[in-house]
Amino acid sequence: MARRTRGRAVDGVLLLDKPEGISSNSALQKVKRIYFAQKAGHTGALDPLATGMLPICLGESTKFSQFLLDSDKRYQVIAKLGVRTTTSDADGEVVSERPVDVSLDQLTQALEPFRGDINQVPSMYSALKHEGKPLYWYARQGIEIERPARPITIFELKLLAFEGDEVTLEVHCSKGTYIRSLVDDLGELLGCGAHVTMLRRIGVRDYPYDRMVTLEQLESLLEQARESEIEPKELLDPLLLAADSPVADLPEVVLDPEVAGYLLNGQPVQVFPIPGEGLVRVFVGEERKFVGLGEVDDEGRVAPKRLIQNPNC
16 A cells, blocks of 8 residues: 655745754755645754755755855854854854954954865764764763864855954855854964854855744744634745746757657757756746756757656646
8 A cells, every 4th residue: 555645735935033042954854844845855954053044955956956055155153262162153162262352353363274275174063974974972981083074165254243252254165064163263273262152044046035924923824724714824834935946057959849858768869059068957848847957968958967757748
């Protein structure tokens, strides 16, 4: 007997404004429940301490979540100078306390080496895996694992405020950047130590900041739908961005329904003009039905790469 699928087939990306104090997975499960979605996944975890933009992919959009994991991010962070902690944030235990004797000029100069292409040693409290377990598992056992430095890029590092022992920064960075490690390294360079007291993600790729919604807003819409005796999806689904939004920066091809039939059955198809090389978004017909990703082969044909289920084309 086939296993019955629980939930509804809803596709799209929700930009959740994750609150402080809960894990990204907990936030994901709350959104999945509110939408009664069959399938959901987030695109790059935020620490419980952190708030801000957490794109949550529902349904078929989960097939393209890796593209958001690989995209650049933007953060605002407040660092407290003079105190270093085990986790490089306010949730950790204090390792050392040192006096803060830092001028604006010294801080400005200290920020410079962190701009551009740099190498960063990941925090022991990161989710990077070692022999199948995340590094934070070893850290909680008091085990230190040697971690090679990894190349990252800091596209922009702006000093927003410097008052007393608090520094506020805005960071535009590549994937794989650990803001806690950045702050810890800055504190050591200044000779006084530092840790994160506030971290907010304000951007993932080019997703609009003003499209973020909170869990409270979603719960309110769910209650409003119940009181009005309407389907919750009527109020909730308009908040979703398109299922192909994680790959919106890829070139596109639009196929006739007849030609699309071959592609959907696993065959490469010829298109004109040839859309360059690599991955492309594939749409069908005048209504531009998104059916997934194709890849341009050596003969200039578009071959199926990652297609959505039941495109109804």
